[in-house]
Amino acid sequence: MVDHGGVVRRHELTDQEWELLAPLIPRAKTGRPRVEDRRVINGMVYKIRTGISWRDLPERYGPWKTVYTRFRRYALDGVFTRALQQMQARADAAGDIDWLVQIDSTIVRAHQHAAAGPEKGTLQKDEPDDHALGRSRGGPTTKIHLACDGRGRPLAVMLTAGQRHDGVSARPLLERIRVPPIGRGRPRCRPDHVVADKAYASRGLPPQARHQPHHPEKRDQQRHRRNRGRDSGRPPRFDREIYRRRNTVERCFNRLKNFRGIATRYDKTATSYEAAVSLASFLLRARSV
Template sequence: MTRFQVLSDAQWDAIAELLPARTGRRGRPFADARSIVEGIIYRYRCGIAWRDVPQVFGPWQTIWTWHRRLAGDGTWDRVLERLLTAADASGMIDWAVSVDSTIARAHQHATNVTRHTGAGSNYTNPHLEPPDHAVGRSHGGLSTKIHQLVDGHGLPLVAPGQSGESPAFPYLLAHLQVPRAGGGRSRTRPDRVRGDKAYSSRAHRDLLRRRGIGAVIAEPDDQAGHRRRRGSRGGRPPAFDRDDYRGRNIVEHRFCHPKQWRGLATRYDKLAIVYRAAVVLNAVIAWTQHLSDMP
């Protein structure tokens, strides 16, 4: 492979049949869809403008158009879903999952659009553009948050967009669905969830308890102090497996991989769905690599 190619033949074979053959309903067929996908990957790896994508991948307009349409119709999500189905059928998913988020600074090119702030990002349908374009203000300025649920091996299961850790947690659980290879109901319930203190709330613990999911979530000092001050009315401290919690750092390690792509470490995309699609594409590549390493 050259510096212009990331996908091996085995990785490409895993996703080729799941991709559309045309740019649109009446578009012309792609002569080499692999080059276009590699062009999308190259753009985000290098963090360059779409116009600067090398000609070896084809016209930059075609590469951008294809990525925009794949982002809007959820193609990369369906590809990831198929890969997760194959991994689950092979017993390659560790269902002791961890949850966390990371911040990506938004470049000025991504923020010079009208944002209707205060509406909140649209988590109901991740393929619809939210009114605030998933851009929020943090201590470092305008930014976008990447939330992920990863399995026990550190491979991503779900990846949405901008919000705080606590509001995004129910969304992550609700959208965790891995279809079964032989049909039947999709798997939606992990064995347990590891989370840091940002995910510690009575509502979240009740949600996990109702669904029969183990909670390995650290309790903040202020919550523990409030519970102790209430005496017997404060109830017992939540169960916490300190040894199992040490495995939560796998999600921290996972965030190092998407941030090796300069176009993900810094958000240059105006549209949230376009940026999110690149995050999902990064997860697709991780799973194709994992599946191709399978003996």
Template sequence: MSVRLMISDAMWDRIEPLMPADPVRGRRWADHRRTLEAIAWKYRTGAPWRDLPKEFGPFQTAHKRLLRWAADGTWRRIFAAVLATADAEGGIGWTVSVDSTVCRAHQHAAGARRGGQASWREPADHALGRSRGGLSTKIHLASDARARPLAMVVTAGQAGDAPAFTAVMAALRVPRPDGGRPRTRPDTVIADRAYSARAIRSHLRGRHIRAVIPQPVDQVRHRLRRGSRGGRPPGFDDEVYRERNAVERCIARLKQWRGLAMRTDKLALAYQAALHLAAVLIWLRGRPGRP
């Protein structure tokens, strides 16, 4: 049986220096490239772990490695390093779009012990909740101007968009190559009407970030009803707002991975790790702007 691989030699040359070193004592790690290919194949196809092709080795190895590297922050560090390199090369468009998407959860995602694990930063609800579509998880994300993910946060499916905005902005941290303070402030943030809250506008204004967010009809009516006490309407650039489709294209690229479009992981930790791996491969493919 032949399987389609996702990591080219050029991509592996970028990833390999970022992988954990072999332990000083004990058994050596299994081949890192084969392990990453195994994890990518599982989430790209949406297949169960036990159906992993034998070319990738034991499924337990890939599954345990996914969780271990999620717990110790390896996936986040690799993602941050890839972003740092892209920023140093001038490859990040700092007109950032923010949005969210709901992903259905398979019945296999339910049943994890409540309470989470503090040492793993696992949320108590495992980022699972019930929305109109049933059991689901919501991905809140920020995308650069070329439809590539910059920051991702997962919550329960019924969670609102606006309350998660500050968490998404806090997750946006691009390290500097010289070791200075990471860049956390985009030039412009574009979002839809769900983010038209006074707290969000104040947050962006306080950080000197331009907000391009339309007002809902009810907010406009309320301001007009108050007359002069309603103040001036917030600035809005219709031309810049057209670039919000970047985050929609970014979501479409992530949902090409069937294991992300429908969650089967019991732990939010594992699901978030798979999101980071998908994001890393999207950046390393070097196909900006195409879903």
């Protein structure tokens, strides 16, 4: 939303960002006139940026229930995930995606309001039973698994409970990379290279990614391979120069956590929190255009 002086307010969509997002927002064909789409989306962005509760949204974004209800509807419909994929499609068509894909995870502390969980009987079909919340000594946590391109722009995100091991999450995370083409054809799912740390030094990678991973081999795996002798097969591919670029994914996490609603989880359901991460990822991509 733009104020009367024509200046974009802090934590709101710029004109360029809105032009990219507007065609991807579902339009209601029937019913009474609703609150302006840009105004409502700005309320969602403001909430994720600041981490405030829905009830505390400034009045300039309209009724907070309207903003929340529409956000929840978009989360269940996967609107922000599709918007991110459409942005990726345009970038890939322009040759603006570096397919040296890097994967990693970060642990996010869940606020006590998120840990309370949704009411009984409200669990959605695609919602995990644990709501991607894990218990630890420090309290409830969620782990964000991220795949980004070589320029540090998000390609895919996935949530698990905080105690989930990275290695078993590599396959489903990489399978979420689906960059659709402009026009007809199959989406691109296969990276040129996959860069990861030792936590992914296992057979958890999908078959299409096993021949091009770049991660150091764990010492116990090195010892096991030496003990097997000629039957051990080839060691995993490791290019030290490529591996040095792994800090790109850490910088991507740092930018995502500039959103206070991402750095701390306030959403009770994994579906809503993942939608918030997808919206933040869309904004990171839009600001790199």
